[in-house]
Amino acid sequence: MRRFAMKALFTALNLSQAERDRINWDRLILVFSTLVTIGLIVLYAYGKATFRW
Template sequence: MHRLAPKALFAIFTMKTAHKRPNWDRIILLGSLAVSAVLVALYAYGRATGRW
């Protein structure tokens, strides 16, 4: 199960876009990944500084 995330990320970043329209699936996936990473970082920062 822990090997799924790196494989999925590699597949996302290596997708080739042959069409000129924006690939909304990819945009939403990368956006949600960024939001999740920021939330995890904020949680870790809060735990480390003792604010939570």
């Protein structure tokens, strides 16, 4: 029973580390897509303001 508890503990620790990595990737993708969206809105507003579009 003690060996099973240790395996369960190490498995839970490994899963939490993997989940932390996944969250960091999700956050990175979210920030990048937000920056791209804001950049496109700024370009659109600039184009409308200078009558180029």
